[in-house]
Amino acid sequence: MQRSTTFHHPAHEPLREDSNFALNHKHTRGPFAFLNPTRARLDPTKSLTGNSPSQTHATPNNEQSETLQPSKPPSPKPSHSRDEIPASSIQFEWRSRDNRKGRHKLLVTPATSAADSNYLTSSSTSSFRAVSKGIWRMCTSLPYWDVSWLVAVIFTIGSVIWVINGFFAWLPFVEPSIEEDDVKAANFASTAGWSAFIGATIFEIGSVLLMFEAVNENRAGCFGWALEQVFEDAEKGVGWKVSAEKRCRHHHSNKGNFVGKGHTDSTFSSATATGITSSNISQKRITEGAPDTPESVSERKPSDPSTPYTDEDSGRSWQWFPSKHDLLTHYIYELGFLACSCQMFGASVFWIAGITSMPPIYSILIQPGNQIALNFAYWFPQIVGGTGFIASGLCFMVETQRKWWVPAPRVLGWHVGLWNLIGAVGFTLCGALGPAYASSGAQYQAGLSSFWGSWAFLIGSLIQWYECLDTHPVEERKAKKGEGEGIGEANGNGNGIREGEGEGEGEKGKRRG
Numbered sequence: 001m002q003r004s005t006t007f008h009h010p011a012h013e014p015l016r017e018d019s020n021f022a023l024n025h026k027h028t029r030g031p032f033a034f035l036n037p038t039r040a041r042l043d044p045t046k047s048l049t050g051n052s053p054s055q056t057h058a059t060p061n062n063e064q065s066e067t068l069q070p071s072k073p074p075s076p077k078p079s080h081s082r083d084e085i086p087a088s089s090i091q092f093e094w095r096s097r098d099n100r101k102g103r104h105k106l107l108v109t110p111a112t113s114a115a116d117s118n119y120l121t122s123s124s125t126s127s128f129r130a131v132s133k134g135i136w137r138m139c140t141s142l143p144y145w146d147v148s149w150l151v152a153v154i155f156t157i158g159s160v161i162w163v164i165n166g167f168f169a170w171l172p173f174v175e176p177s178i179e180e181d182d183v184k185a186a187n188f189a190s191t192a193g194w195s196a197f198i199g200a201t202i203f204e205i206g207s208v209l210l211m212f213e214a215v216n217e218n219r220a221g222c223f224g225w226a227l228e229q230v231f232e233d234a235e236k237g238v239g240w241k242v243s244a245e246k247r248c249r250h251h252h253s254n255k256g257n258f259v260g261k262g263h264t265d266s267t268f269s270s271a272t273a274t275g276i277t278s279s280n281i282s283q284k285r286i287t288e289g290a291p292d293t294p295e296s297v298s299e300r301k302p303s304d305p306s307t308p309y310t311d312e313d314s315g316r317s318w319q320w321f322p323s324k325h326d327l328l329t330h331y332i333y334e335l336g337f338l339a340c341s342c343q344m345f346g347a348s349v350f351w352i353a354g355i356t357s358m359p360p361i362y363s364i365l366i367q368p369g370n371q372i373a374l375n376f377a378y379w380f381p382q383i384v385g386g387t388g389f390i391a392s393g394l395c396f397m398v399e400t401q402r403k404w405w406v407p408a409p410r411v412l413g414w415h416v417g418l419w420n421l422i423g424a425v426g427f428t429l430c431g432a433l434g435p436a437y438a439s440s441g442a443q444y445q446a447g448l449s450s451f452w453g454s455w456a457f458l459i460g461s462l463i464q465w466y467e468c469l470d471t472h473p474v475e476e477r478k479a480k481k482g483e484g485e486g487i488g489e490a491n492g493n494g495n496g497i498r499e500g501e502g503e504g505e506g507e508k509g510k511r512r513g
Contacts, residue, residue: 002034003036004033004034005029007028012036012330014040014094022042022044023040023041024041024042027093031335031402031404032404035335036330038335039094040094041092043091082123085121086111087109087111087120089108090108092106092223096217098413099217099222100214104244105472106225106242108475118239121474123474138466138469146468151213152465152468155460156461156462158461159457159461161198162450163458164195165450168191168195169451170447171188173440197358200347200350200351200353201354207347211340214331214336214340215319215321215331215337224471244472335399342395345388346387347385349381350382352377353381353385379435382427386429387428389420389428393418398417399413400413400414415460415463416467419463420456423457426454430449431446433445
């Protein structure tokens with residue numbers, strides 16, 4: 001069996017402890033057969049879909065419990081806000097990048113009629129209204145405890161510094177009068193040198209935090225949505241309300257400290273951690289007495305009895321370095337970890353060029369006869385570091401794709417990787433053209449490459465900033481008439497999402513019948 005089609009340790013299987021969702025093995029895959037899966041889908045089990053308001057829960061002793069009664073009289077018709085839609089089925093999509101960033105993606109099939117309404121969910125987050133809210137959230141939210149937010153903001157600040165650096169490095173070749181004025185030329189050279197050092201240092205800090213983010217992924221996954229059973233209609237209509245859960249198992253939501261762990265206190269019980277709450281069924285947890293299907297039970301049994309699953313991983317403390325065992329058995333097969341490692345390597349080597357770009361050092365390197373020292377201490381680190389950035393950008397792009405050769409332009413993370421790749425090419429070209437010191441044309445192109453490469457990094461960082469705050473993306477999908485595959489097959493109704501490989505927030509995706 002290919003490594004990319006299965007989770008090789010029970011602790012790595014998403015939502016393993018949640019009996020309300022079952023892993024859909026048809027959609028567990030990654031772009032490379034020899035690496036870990038980068039995406040998976042989970043379908044609701046009958047513990048969610050098999051209980052109507054008039055049905056009863058079966059106890060573990062196969063006895064019937066009391067009939068569930070609503071805590072308030074049923075409403076004559078469903079009511080919902082403009083940001084909510086009735087849905088016939090839902091599906092949770094786990095992605096390795098989203099798991100690192102603390103995101104919880106939901107796939108929904110809008111209901112075509114009141115009789116088809118089984119859920120009340122948030123509407124698509126790719127609409128103009130939702131995107132506008134996301135941009136506004138970037139201006140108003142300050143989750144300084146969230147390492148993913150810090151990574152995005154730090155890279156944004158660093159990219160701004162590099163844009164300034166590119167401007168001062170390139171402008172003298174565009175405006176010859178600057179070179180003719182010794183004072184202006186010295187000021188421009190000094191500004192370019194110090195900004196390069198600051199920019200490289202900021203990128204190094206961001207890369208370190210990126211590695212910490214990679215080794216502190218929530219391996220057990222996190223549903224991140226609260227499911228509340230409501231009775232809008234006595235017989236038909238919405239049965240479950242799906243809303244974003246503010247607290248989850250990802251460390252991103254822990255406001256108590258910067259490097260903490262997910263919420264595991266007594267008030268955030270296992271039911272809540274998996275996203276299940278109920279306030280309208282006599283204030284009882286939905287999971288109490290809810291029957292497990294044989295499929296869902298088997299899904300959650302460790303495949304190897306000699307390696308029992310523990311809950312240690314779902315709420316473990318922050319770790320600075322992974323263990324040797326985890327590194328050799330898990331992380332080296334994680335495409336996201338490999339991408340972060342390439343980024344860290346590139347930033348560390350590139351930092352050498354940042355240090356040697358400081359005016360006191362650079363002024364010595366450019367003295368006649370020091371061309372070899374200049375190449376090895378200043379230009380070559382840019383080439384090697386830029387190559388690391390290129391590898392990182394490619395890995396981040398491929399991580400979000402179904403196949404390594406199929407682009408995913410509707411996924412935010414794919415655009416982050418794309419723009420970082422473009423920026424990395426610009427930085428690498430700058431270093432490659434630099435040794436041609438005697439050619440004014442080469443120096444012109446070197447400065448220009450640094451300038452447009454910096455802008456590409458800035459665009460990618462802004463997208464990453466938006467992405468890390470969009471923690472509950474929703475994708476609306478259409479189910480064609482007569483479909484029974486997908487979610488409908490898992491939850492027992494006929495309103496299934498087609499088998500397919502939807503990409504990103506709000507896309508229709510490629511589907512196969």
